[in-house]
Amino acid sequence: MSASEEKFDFLVLGSGIAGLIYALEVAQHGSVAIITKKNSAESNTNYAQGGIASVIGPDDNLESHIKDTLQAGAGICHEEVVRRVVKEGPTVVQNLLHWGVEFSKDASGEFDLGREGGHTRRRVLHSGDFTGHNIETALIQAVKAHSNIHIFEHHFGIDLITTRKLEIEPHQPNRVLGAYVLNVNENKIQTFLGKVTVLCTGGAGKVYLYTSNPDIATGDGLAMAYRAKAKVANLEFVQFHPTCLFHPQAKNFLLSEAMRGETGALRLQNGETFMENYDRRKELAPRDIVARAIDFELKKRGEDYVLLDMTHIPSDYLEERFPNIHATLIKYGMDMRVDPIPVVPAAHYMCGGVIVDENSETHIQNLFACGEVSFTGFHGGNRLASNSLLEAVVYAKAAARVGPSRLDSPQTNAGVVPPWDPGNAIDLDEAVVIKQTWNEIREMMWNYVGIVRSRKRLNRAKKRIDLFREEIKEYYFDFRVTPDLLELRNIATVADLIIQSGQWRKESRGLHYNLDYPSPSEMFRRDTLLVP
Numbered sequence: 001m002s003a004s005e006e007k008f009d010f011l012v013l014g015s016g017i018a019g020l021i022y023a024l025e026v027a028q029h030g031s032v033a034i035i036t037k038k039n040s041a042e043s044n045t046n047y048a049q050g051g052i053a054s055v056i057g058p059d060d061n062l063e064s065h066i067k068d069t070l071q072a073g074a075g076i077c078h079e080e081v082v083r084r085v086v087k088e089g090p091t092v093v094q095n096l097l098h099w100g101v102e103f104s105k106d107a108s109g110e111f112d113l114g115r116e117g118g119h120t121r122r123r124v125l126h127s128g129d130f131t132g133h134n135i136e137t138a139l140i141q142a143v144k145a146h147s148n149i150h151i152f153e154h155h156f157g158i159d160l161i162t163t164r165k166l167e168i169e170p171h172q173p174n175r176v177l178g179a180y181v182l183n184v185n186e187n188k189i190q191t192f193l194g195k196v197t198v199l200c201t202g203g204a205g206k207v208y209l210y211t212s213n214p215d216i217a218t219g220d221g222l223a224m225a226y227r228a229k230a231k232v233a234n235l236e237f238v239q240f241h242p243t244c245l246f247h248p249q250a251k252n253f254l255l256s257e258a259m260r261g262e263t264g265a266l267r268l269q270n271g272e273t274f275m276e277n278y279d280r281r282k283e284l285a286p287r288d289i290v291a292r293a294i295d296f297e298l299k300k301r302g303e304d305y306v307l308l309d310m311t312h313i314p315s316d317y318l319e320e321r322f323p324n325i326h327a328t329l330i331k332y333g334m335d336m337r338v339d340p341i342p343v344v345p346a347a348h349y350m351c352g353g354v355i356v357d358e359n360s361e362t363h364i365q366n367l368f369a370c371g372e373v374s375f376t377g378f379h380g381g382n383r384l385a386s387n388s389l390l391e392a393v394v395y396a397k398a399a400a401r402v403g404p405s406r407l408d409s410p411q412t413n414a415g416v417v418p419p420w421d422p423g424n425a426i427d428l429d430e431a432v433v434i435k436q437t438w439n440e441i442r443e444m445m446w447n448y449v450g451i452v453r454s455r456k457r458l459n460r461a462k463k464r465i466d467l468f469r470e471e472i473k474e475y476y477f478d479f480r481v482t483p484d485l486l487e488l489r490n491i492a493t494v495a496d497l498i499i500q501s502g503q504w505r506k507e508s509r510g511l512h513y514n515l516d517y518p519s520p521s522e523m524f525r526r527d528t529l530l531v532p
Contacts, residue, residue, distance in 0.1 A: 004188065004190045004191070004419075005190065005191040005192075005193065005417075005419070006033065006190060006191070006192045006193070007193045007194075008030075008031045008032060008033040008150070008192070008193070008194050008195075009026075009029070009030025009031045009032065009194065009195050009196065009407055010022075010023070010026050010030060010031070010032040010033070010194055010195070010196050010197075010198065010403060011033050011035070011178055011179065011192055011193070011194025011196070011197045011198070012032060012033065012034045012035065012197075012198045012200060013035045013157045013179065013197070013198065013199050013200060013201050013220075013221055013224075014034075014035070014036065014199065014200035014201040014202060014221065014371070014373075015034055015036040015140075015151070015200075016136070016200055016202055016371055016372075016392070017132075017135055017136065017139065017371065017389055017392050017393060017396070018200040018370035018371035018392040018393070018395065018396040019034060019036075019198065019200030019370070019371075019396075020034075020136075020139035020140065020142075020143050021095075021099075021139065021392075021393055021396040021397065021400070022198055022200065022370060022396040022397075022399055022400050022403075023143055023146075023149050024099065024139070024142055024143060024146065024149075025396070025397060025400030025401075026196075026400045026403050026404060027146050027148040027149050028148070029403075029404040029407065030148070030195075030404070030407055031148055031150070032148055032149045032150065033150050033152060033192060033194065034143070034149065034150070034151045034152065035152050035155045035157055035179070035181055035192065036151065036152065036153055036154075036155065037154065037155065037156040037157070037184070037216060037220070037483065038153070038154065038216055039153050039154070051103075051114060051124040051125050051126030051127075051131040051258070051386050051389070052092070052093070052096070052124070052125050052126075052131070052135075052386055052389040052390050052393075053065065053089070053116075053119065053123050053124050053125075053384070053385070053386040053387050053390055054089030054090055054092060054093050054123060054125060054390060055086070055089055055090060055123055056089075056090065056093065056111055056113060056123060056125065057111075057113050057121065057122055057123060059121065059122075060121040060122070060123050062083075062086055062087055064120055064121055065086045065089070065119075065121075065123060066079075066082055066083055066086050067120075068118055068119050068120055068121075068384055069082050069086065069378070069380075069384045069387060070082055070380070071118070071286075072118045072286045072380070072382050072383070072384040073379060073380020073381055073382055073383075073384070073510065074288075074380055074381035074382050074509045074510030074520070075380070075381070075509065075520065075525055076234075076380040076381050076509070076510070076525060076526065076527060077377060077378065077379065077380030078376070078377030078378070078380075081358075081376055081377040081378050082377075082378060084358070084394075085376075085378050085387075085390060085391055085394045086390075088394045089390055092390060092393045092394060092397075093125060095393065095397070096135065096138075096393070099138055099139055099142050100138035100139075100141065100142060101127075101134060101135050101138045101139075102127060102134065102138075103125040103126065103127055103131075104125075104126055104127055111125055112126070113125065114126050114258045114261055114262070115258075115261040115262075115284075116257040116258055116260070116261045116284075116385035116386055117257055117260060117261070117281075117283070117284050117285060117286055117287055117290060117385050118284070118285070118286040118287070118384045118385055119261075119284075119384070119385065119386075124258065124261075124385070124386045126258065132389075135389070152181075152183075154183070154184040154185050155181045155182065155183055155184065155190075156181065156182040156184055156220075156483050156486055157179050157180075157181055157182075157201070157220055157221070157224060158179070158180040158181060158182055158189065158224075158420070158481060158486060159179065159180050159224055159227060159228070160176055160178075160179050160197065160224050160225065160227070160228040160364075160367070161176070161177045161178045161179060161180060161191070161193075161417055162174050162175060162176050162177065162228050162229070162364060162367075163175045163177065164228075164229060165228065166416065166417065166418075168416055173365050174228075174229060174363075174364050174365065175364065175365040175366055175409075176194075176197045176228070176364050176365065176366050176367035177193055177194075177197075177417055178191065178192045178193035178194045178197060178417070179192050179194075179197065179224070180192075180420050182481060182483065182486065184483055189419075189420040189422075189481070191417060191419055191420065193417060195366065195406060195407050195409060196366050196368065196403045196406050196407070197366065197367050197368070198360075198367075198368040198369070198370060198399060198403070199221035199224070199225060199354065199362075199367070199368070199369040199370070199373050199374070200221070200369075200370050200371050200373065200396070201219075201220050201221025201222070201224075201371075201373045202216070202217055202221070202371060202372050202373060203217050203219070203349060203350045203372040203373070204217055204218060204219030204222060204350055204490075204491065204494045205217040205346075205347045205348060205349075205350075206218045206219075206442070206487075206491060207219060207347070207441070207442065207445050207491045207494050207495050207498065208238075208346070208347035208442055208445050208446050208450070209442040209443050209445070209446035210244065210344065210345075210346040210347065210446060211252060211346050211347040211348070212241050212244050212252055212253075212254040212346045212347070212348045213252065213347070213348070214252065218487040218490050218491050218494075219350075219490050219491055219493070219494035220486070220487070220490045221354070221369065221373040222350075222353055222354060222373050222490075222493075222494055222497075223489070223490035223491075223493035223494055224490075225354045225362065225364075225367070225369065225373075226354075226493060226497065226530075226532055227493070227532070228364060228367070229363075229364065229532045230354050230355070230362045230363055230364050230367065230369075230532070231354070231355045231362075231363050231529065231530070231531050231532070232352065232353060232354055232355060232375065232497060232529075232530050233352050233353070233355050233375045233527045233528055233529050233530065234351055234352030234353075234375055234381075234501065234527050234528050235350065235352035235353070235494070235497045235498045235500075235501040235528070235530070236352070236498060236501035236502040236504075236505050236511075236512045236528060237350075237351035237352050237379075237380075237381050237382065237510055237511040237512055238347055238349075238350060238351070238498060238511055239287055239288070239291075239347075239348050239349040239350070239351060239382065239383050239511050240287070240288075240291040240295075240345040240346060240347055240348055240450070240451050240511070241254060241257075241287060241291070241345065241346055241347075241348035241349075242266075242287055242290040242291045242294055242343070242345050243255040243257075243259070243260070243266075243308055243343040243344075243345075244343060244344055244345070244346040245328075245329075245332075245341065245342070245343060246304065246305035246342040246343055246344045247332050247334075247342070249332060250328075250332055252346075253328060254346075254348075255308060255325060255341060255343055256322070256325065257287070257385045257386070258321075258322075259308060259310060259322065259325070260283040260284060260290075260308075261284065262310075262313060262321060263283075263312070263313065264283060264308050264309065264310045264313075265283060265308070265309040265312075266283055266290070266293075266294070266306055266307070266308060266309070266343075267306065267307040267308075267309050267340060268297060268301070268303075268306055268307070269301075269303055269305070269306070269307065271307075274293065274297055274306075275290065275293060277293075278290075278292075278293040279293075286382055286384065286385075287348075287382065287383070287385065288381075288382045288510055288511045288513075291345040291451055292451055292452065292513060294306050294343075294344070294345050295345055295450075295451040295452060296452075298344070304342075304344070305342040305343060305344050306342075306343060306344075307340035307341065307342060307343070308336075308340060308341045308343045309340040309341075310336045310337070310340075310341070311336070311337065311338060311339065311340065315337040318336060318337055319337075322336075329341065345451060349372065349383055349388060350372055350373075351375075351379040351380070351381065351382065351383050351510075351511065352375050352501065352528070353369065353372065353373050353374045353375040354369040354373055354374050354375060355374075355375050355529075356368065356369050356370075356374045356375065356376055356395070358398060359398050359399060359401070359402040360374065360376075360395045360396070360398050360399035360402075361399070361402065365409075366406050366409060368399040368402075368403070370392060370395045370396040370399055371388075371391070371392040371395070371396070372388065372392070374395065375527075376391060376395060377527070378391050379391070380510065381509045381510020381511055381512065382510035382511050422480060431484065433475070434475070434484050434485060434488050435484075437468055437471065437472065437488060437492075438484075438487075438488050438491070440464075440468070441465070441468055441488075441491060441492060441495055442491070444461055444464055444465070444495075445461070445495050445498070448460055448461040449461050449495075449498055449499055449502060451513065452513050452515060453502055453512070453513065453514050453515070454514060454515040454516050455503075455506075455514065455516045455517075458499060458502050458503050458514075459503070461495075461499045462496075462499050462500070462503065465492065465495050465496045465499055466496075468492050469492050469493075469496060472485075472488055472489050472492050497530060500530060501528045501530065502514070504528050505524055505528055506521070506524065507519065507520050507521040507523075507524045508520060509524065509525075
C-alpha cells in the first residue's frame, strides 16, 4: 500500500448529524475534511425514525422535559448537562429549519408533535417516520454546496495520530494531530492531518448479534479514542430498542418508538397484553423497562417474538403517520392495518462513550467527540427516546464554537508525522477466520452481556474476549489492514470495554440489569470510568 498526506484545518470522522452540523458551522473558518467509511448518507442518523425531542408545544415546558430525562436516566444523569441541553432544544430546531430540514405539520400548520416512551408530553418533532433520513439529506445537500468542505467517501479511520503516540512534545499535554486512514477504493493508507479532529462516528450496535444499527456501527471512533488514551465512561449502559421487526429477510429494521406513542399495544403470541404487569405506564414506559419485559416473557415462554398491535388505529392515519414502516411491512408480506407485527428487542444505542466536557473536548487536546460516540452525562443510565439527535446537535455546535480558536495552536514541525508503516504484513488469505471470530463475539455479547446479565456471564465473557483479542492482535500485525479486520479489532475493543464496565457495576440500574445484584445501590450511583 502506498502512502499520501492530506492537510486540513478541521478533520471530521463520521457523516451523521453531529459531523455534518459541525462541518457546516466551522467551514467559514477553514478547510474541512469529512472522512466516512461508506457513502456520506450512511449513518445512524439516516435510520432514526422517531425524531428530535424539544419543548415546542403550548402545553409543554422545559422543567417537564428535564424531569422526564432525569427520570429515564436512573439517577445518574448530570443534571446541569440535562438542563443546558434541554434549554437549547428550541434553538436547535430553528437551526435545523435553517439548514433545510422540514418537520411534519398538522392541518393548522403547527408542528405535529409525537409522544414516545418516557415522555409525559407530546414533544417529538418528526418527518413522518423518515426523520433521520430527511435530516441527513438536507444537511448533506448543504455540505456538498459548501466549497470549504471536502467529503472523502469509502475512507476508513485506522488510528488517531497523537504527540504521545509519536513520542514528541514529552513535556506537553497529549495532543491529536490527525489520523491514519484507509482509502478503501484505492487500497492505500493516507495520513490526514488536522489542527482540530472531531469524532462523530456513531455507536457500536454491531457488537451484538441483533441490532437496529446499520452495518457501519462497529464502534470505530470509540475504539480509536481509547487506543489513543482517551478516557471513556458508562459503557455498560447499552440501550436495547424493544421493537425490531422479526423477519428472516428484514435486516435491522426498526419499528419506531412512536408506534407505541400512538397507542400501539404489545401482546404475547396468544393475544394477551403484558406490559401492565411491569409498569403502570405500560407501553409508554422507558425503553429499558419495555425491553426487559419482552426479554423476560420470551425466555419464560420459549418463544421467538411478541406482537406489536396497531390494528385498532384507523388505517388512513397509520399510512400517513408511518409511510416508510407501512411500505416496508407490505414488502415483507405484512399489513399492520389488519395484523399485529412480530417484534424482538435489539441493541440500539450506546449511552456511554468518550468523555467530553461542555465544549465536546476529550482529555486529548484538540480532539473533540460529538453524538453517540461521546459521553456527556446527558443520558445517564438510560436514554430518553428522541433525545439523541438533540444532544448531537447541541454538542456539535458547542465544539464548533471552540474549534476555530484552536487553529492558531502551535503546529508540529513538518516531517515529524511519519507515513503508515505496514511492516512485514502480507495479504490476508483467511477471511473466513475474521467472519468466524466476528460472529462468535457478537453471539457471546448477546448471550452473556445482553439485556439481562449475571456475574458468571460477565466473567465468562471477559475470559473469552481476552482470547479473541489476542487472536485478532496476531492477525492485525501479520496481515495488511482491510475494512473487515479493522472492524473486527474495533468491535473486540468495544466489547471488552462493555464487559469491564458491567463487571464493575455491582447493581442493577437503568439499562444494566444484573441477576446477582437486582436492586440499585447508592454506592454505585456514579459514572463508570475506564482509563487506558
